[in-house]
Amino acid sequence: MMKKKKSNTIMGMAFFGPALVLLTIFLFIPMILTLVFSFTDYFALSPNLTHFVGFENYGKLFKDELFLQSFFNTVKFVLIILPCQGLGALGLALLINKVTHCKKYFKVAFFVPVVMSLAVVSTLWMQIYSPEGILNTILGNLGINAQPFIHSASQALPSIALMSVWQGVGYQMIIFLGGLQAINPALYEAAEMDHASSWQKFKDITLPELKPLCVFVFITVTIGAFRMIVQPMVMTGGGPSHSTYTMVYNIYETGTVNWEIGIASTMAIVFAIFVMILTVIQSILTRDKEDKHVNKKAKNG
């Protein structure tokens, strides 16, 4: 009895050990350190002068105008990206699912930007958004005045947000297409027998069946938008006048450029709390839906 247990323990730890060591060094310890540092004024260039400051950093953050701006910028990104990308992906998936020709081409065409990296997309759109760039030329031909896009404090954020939608929408489209294909066609056939109109079929079959997937997609899009940094970093450096400065960008600069680890950790904790709340909401919503779904199926079966 003992022997086998012991050998299992040894084998288990031998197999799990390497991962455990790396998890400890690069996840557990950094997580703990982040939390600890968030209560200090740790400045990496003079680590010996570090003091424990309690919740002072947290208090400071909510008075720090730059942090508040980066927070509201992030929220703005989410508010633009979420409806455009979520509904856009759903709409595209519904249309592509419906057409009988060129289905494969459409899938690939709308997926192409997903393949490109954030840095590539940002570099490309810098050219496209440039004052004498192709977009302004096209607009000019349509009789619209040249726009400053990423060079103006009012347009930079929506410009980057729309570019992100352009890049990401294909990914969620594929997820929705997978969900649509997973719907049992017998449901539609049954509805047909019951003289349901196309709209009724969409409202009573497609949408309910896709609901759990919608929750998943909308939350992942939100989290994705929340984590925005590379695009402003490459395109605008957070400007003009911090109009595209995001939370993660703020953490990144405060920590790795200014070496103010203490306050950067505080921001990271606040950021992590937001993301984790979203994740928890998602898991609660989807679990709930799944249970209902299962119950419904059990009843029907």
Added chain:
Amino acid sequence: MLTKKQKTANWILVIILLIASLFFLFPVIWMLANSFKGDAAITADMNTIKAFIPPALSGNFFDNYITILTDTKFLKYMVNTLFYAAILIVLGIIVNGLAGYALAKIKFPFRERWVLIILLLQIVPMETILTIHFLMIAKVGLLNTVIGYILPMIVNPFNIFLFRQVFISLPDDVYEAAQLDFCGPLKYFFTMVLPMSKTVVATVSVFTFLNVWNDYLWPSLVFTSSDLLTAQIGLNSITSNDNTTMGQTLAVITLITIPVIIIYSLFSKQIVEGVTSTGSKEG
């Protein structure tokens, strides 16, 4: 069976989508077409439909690409990145795969608790601890080294969990048969478990590659020496150079996307399955 009315509607929809897809793709088309042009031609074509058409084939058709590949270190950056990706794929499969196997099949103490912890770790956004990673790597003097870049990226809770889910359904009797065939646990993992789970190994490899290839933040922090840069960071240093023309910039970003396109076309099935399965699993 479609009625005549439905058929017409279908065709209208196809045409609308075709037009929409062209508008959607115009940045990509413009990028490809102009990556073969000099800056003068790009500006001159801007106002006409020629902006979306590559120039006629001539002796200097590939000039931008040749300049990038010969006059800059871009080729080296690409090779660097491939090398990092290869190392991370191998180490990632070993470390995360072994851990996934332990969590799936070996009854060691607190196993279920570890599974839960691995599951919870997936919701921690990596940006949160990026600063600390940077600080740690800097403290041990590994900034600007390959080891410093690779070490924090090996372990991946998501991949551990993915491996576990697949390994858990492997039959136990095959392991017992292998034991009687004098095959030890480690050998069993490498010669039996991995070959029996080719799909998940391929999926993890593909996603690791894409992750390494497209990553921007971490390599931008670790690497400053121009000899070690990854392609994405190299791209930044090339395009921010004033001598680089717009055509050359477009050529670089085309070049950098080619390997990804190859990977996607080779493994499109696994990728789409991976993408849709994350959706259905979570949803």
Added chain:
Amino acid sequence: MSFIELKKINKKYENAERNSVTDFTLNIEEKEFIAFVGPSGCGKSTTLRMIAGFEEITGGDLYIDGKRVNETAPKDRGIAMVFQNYALYPHMTVEKNIGYGLKNMKVPAEEIKKKVDWAVDILGLEEYRYRKPKNLSGGQRQRVALGRAIVKNQKVFLMDEPLSNLDAKLRVSMRNEISKLHRQLGTTTIYVTHDQVEAMTMADRIVIMKDGVMQQVGKPMDLYEHPINKFVAGFIGSPQMNFYNVTVKGEEMTFEDGKKITLPDVVAERLSDHQGELIMGIRGEDIKVDEQNRELYKANVQQAIVENTEVMGNENNLYFTYGGSLTVARVSKYELSQMGDKLEFVFSPTKMHFFDKETEENILEK
């Protein structure tokens, strides 16, 4: 000392209320073919897996070839095993599957080839040699699993329900092949099955188990003729033995529904200590319908209406209710009758088994 000795082997799983196997004691001689048989959950597979070393022995001692092996790793016990679901290595060809163990034992390549050639030859796998398991039928896979076991020259073969995934016809032919292989190689074999026909047709000796407890060990015919209790009597043989609740008083045996039979002196004498309520059991072929027997025991001729028939040609089953129980009689094709016919029959008196009503033990076999 016997080749394999199991001494009071016990298995109790953690958090389980009862033992899965209790005090299992058995000596197995070299070259013997032993079958463990019993209904599912009787502990036969668990016992086999304890012999293999895949399950911990929680009590008792196990000796193989004179050595105590309780704590020995499976690979060092000198055993080869054939699994219910074949457990072939899916990414390896037939040839690689069979030779894998030898390769790991560091056997030289040419010797491996010789061994594999031999195994492939006697198992008729020549043309499938380079196929992978997924391209083989169930029977072929089972042959590969056998091949993997026989090339290693181990002292003991353990087989865990190896034929349960095959269809009925294939099962019969594989049964013969395994028996033939055993005769050829003479390797000590322990064979687990839930199918009493397999056990009866293949084994030198059969171990019958129920609820983790060994019921009886013996040669197939001994178990058939002299079952030690009602469970063994009912488990061995098809169709199942007929059982009746009876009351014995002297020479008179009364059935539940009041029917009476006079027992011959020999039987009555042996039951003299067991008067009162008993269970009487008799096999279908010992219910006689032919004229000769009816003449012989004419004082005890009984009557019933045939309710159902199973016609197989050589052997035919007649079903009818008698003495409060559904009864089956096995008759030759000359004695076949139709549903609804009136049947006259006698119980062959010396073939009756009597079981204690409480303990269900066979009174006459004590």
